[in-house]
Amino acid sequence: MRQKVIDAIQKLIADGQVFTAFDVTQALRADGSIVRHHEVRSIVQGLWMSQDAVFDGMERDQIVIQQINEPSLAYHKLGQDPNDHPNAVKPVDADDDDDDVPGLGAGFGDPLGRQVTGVPGLTPPAAPATKPAGKVTLEVEAEGRLNVPTSLIRDVLNAKPGDSVVAVVDGKFIKLVNANDVQIGDGSDQHIYTVTVRGNVRLAPEILALIDATAQAFGCWWATGCLLIAVEEVFQEESR
Numbered sequence: 001m002r003q004k005v006i007d008a009i010q011k012l013i014a015d016g017q018v019f020t021a022f023d024v025t026q027a028l029r030a031d032g033s034i035v036r037h038h039e040v041r042s043i044v045q046g047l048w049m050s051q052d053a054v055f056d057g058m059e060r061d062q063i064v065i066q067q068i069n070e071p072s073l074a075y076h077k078l079g080q081d082p083n084d085h086p087n088a089v090k091p092v093d094a095d096d097d098d099d100d101v102p103g104l105g106a107g108f109g110d111p112l113g114r115q116v117t118g119v120p121g122l123t124p125p126a127a128p129a130t131k132p133a134g135k136v137t138l139e140v141e142a143e144g145r146l147n148v149p150t151s152l153i154r155d156v157l158n159a160k161p162g163d164s165v166v167a168v169v170d171g172k173f174i175k176l177v178n179a180n181d182v183q184i185g186d187g188s189d190q191h192i193y194t195v196t197v198r199g200n201v202r203l204a205p206e207i208l209a210l211i212d213a214t215a216q217a218f219g220c221w222w223a224t225g226c227l228l229i230a231v232e233e234v235f236q237e238e239s240r
Helices: 002-014 021-030 037-049 150-155 205-209 232-239
Strands: 058-065 070-077 115-117 134-139 146-148 164-170 173-178 183-185 191-194 201-203 217-223 226-230
Touching: 002 021, 002 037, 002 070, 021 037, 037 070, 134 146, 146 226, 191 201, 217 232
Parallel strands: none
Antiparallel strands: 058 070, 115 183, 134 217, 146 201, 164 173, 164 191, 173 226, 217 226
C-alpha cells in the first residue's frame, strides 16, 4: 500500500497538481485499487512528517475545500499557490486596473470569508525601537514571494502553524499582526494569511507591489506584537 501511495503522489507532482490526501485516495481508486481513505491519509501524512524524498521541493498549507467548507492540507511545489487546487475556495478576485496593479484587499480574501476591522494603529514609530525590537532584511524569492521567517512569526506575533496573520497596507508599509489581536468582522480591506506548517508566512508578489513593485529586498522592522515591512529606504528615512 505504501508504495502505491508513493507512486500516486509522484504522478500528481509530475502533473504539477496541488493535491490533498483525498486526491491521492481518488487517484488510487481510479487505478482500480480498493482503499480506505483514512489509511491513505495516514500514509500520506506519515511520509510528510518523516520527510520522505517523495516530498522533496514541496510545501504543505491549509486550504478550504468548497464541498465541505472545511480546512484541508494541500501539498504543492515550492512557490505554487495552494489555492490552485481545483476545489479550493478561491480568494477574492482583483478588480481590473489599467496598470494591472491590484487594489487594496484584492485577491487576498480570507478563505473563510472573514474580514478584519479594528486593526491597531498603522502609523509607524518615528524611529526603530531598541532591542528586543529590531530590523532584518528579507530577500524576495525567485517566484516573487517574500518569506517572513518562523522566528519572527512565532516570537513577535506569537502565531503558530494554522493560525491566521493579518496584513494591512498603509502607505509605504505592510503591517502584520496576529489575527487574534484584531476583530474579525465586516468592513475594511484586509489580507489574511495562514501560517504554514513550517511556521512561516510567504507574502504574495501582488501585496508587495502595493508598496513597491520593483524592490528585491525589504526591511522587516518589529516592535511588540507587530511586524512592519517596507523597502530599506523607507526605514532609513524614518530613522532620521
